[in-house]
Amino acid sequence: GAGVSQSPSNKVTEKGKDVELRCDPISGHTALYWYRQSLGQGLEFLIYFQGNSAPDKSGLPSDRFSAERTGGSVSTLTIQRTQQEDSAVYLCASSPRRSYNSPLHFGNGTRLTVT
Amino acid sequence: QQQVKQSPQSLIVQKGGISIINCAYENTAFDYFPWYQQFPGKGPALLIAIRPDVSEKKEGRFTISFNKSAKQFSLHIMDSQPGDSATYFCAAHAGNMLTFGGGTRLMVKP
Numbered sequence A: 001g002a003g004v005s006q007s008p009s010n011k012v013t014e015k016g017k018d019v020e021l022r023c024d025p026i027s028g029h030t031a032l033y034w035y036r037q038s039l040g041q042g043l044e045f046l047i048y049f050q051g052n053s054a055p056d057k058s059g060l061p062s063d064r065f066s067a068e069r070t071g072g073s074v075s076t077l078t079i080q081r082t083q084q085e086d087s088a089v090y091l092c093a094s095s096p097r098r099s100y101n102s103p104l105h106f107g108n109g110t111r112l113t114v115t
Numbered sequence B: 001q002q003q004v005k006q007s008p009q010s011l012i013v014q015k016g017g018i019s020i021i022n023c024a025y026e027n028t029a030f031d032y033f034p035w036y037q038q039f040p041g042k043g044p045a046l047l048i049a050i051r052p053d054v055s056e057k058k059e060g061r062f063t064i065s066f067n068k069s070a071k072q073f074s075l076h077i078m079d080s081q082p083g084d085s086a087t088y089f090c091a092a093h094a095g096n097m098l099t100f101g102g103g104t105r106l107m108v109k110p
Helices: none
Strands: A005-007 A010-013 A019-024 A031-037 A043-050 A053-056 A065-069 A075-079 A088-095 A110-114 B004-007 B010-014 B019-025 B033-038 B045-050 B056-059 B062-067 B072-077 B086-094 B097-100 B104-109
Touching: A005 A088, A010 A019, A019 A088, A019 A110, A031 A075, A031 B097, A043 A065, A043 A075, A043 B097, A075 A088, B004 B086, B010 B019, B019 B086, B019 B104, B033 B062, B045 B056, B045 B062, B045 B072, B072 B086
Parallel strands: A010 A110, B010 B104
Antiparallel strands: A005 A019, A019 A075, A031 A043, A031 A088, A043 A053, A065 A075, A088 A110, B004 B019, B019 B072, B033 B045, B033 B086, B056 B062, B062 B072, B086 B097, B086 B104
């Protein structure tokens, strides 16, 4: 079946512009996560959704970052007034249920470059 | 604060050798410890996982060793192959979140 789909795969934007990153999770997966991976670094947690609600927004690095999820499916991560330090690969993952051993299924990410 | 420390950052192993990656944690609330494998241009994918009440789990050439008292766990890749060349991440689960280590870039030379 189809995996997690992210778009665009690459995005180059000028400093100060807003960007929207999209994630289509696997159908039926109720949990959705956003992570950020900087060059050569680990995965930094950004936000978690259970259904449409986001009980944990603790990882969002600043108020320029926001995310929403509609219909328990598609999620959008928005970065306002982008800065060069926002350059990274943004990964989305979904999981079929809210359980400790439920594996995360990652998309291939959106590579964001802020010039 | 990095809650899961992973080492080494990079590793070069000859084909047929054993690759060993180590992780350490401090948060005793962690209740599940998966390892993810990531190839260039792809998202990470679950490789193998262990619960803290088990000391070892083996799946094919991949083995997790877990030391609860030391709060350490490691991934062993036996008979390493060039196709194993990838970045490996350990992770630890608590609440609704996975916390990842910094990653290890493994290169297996033919």
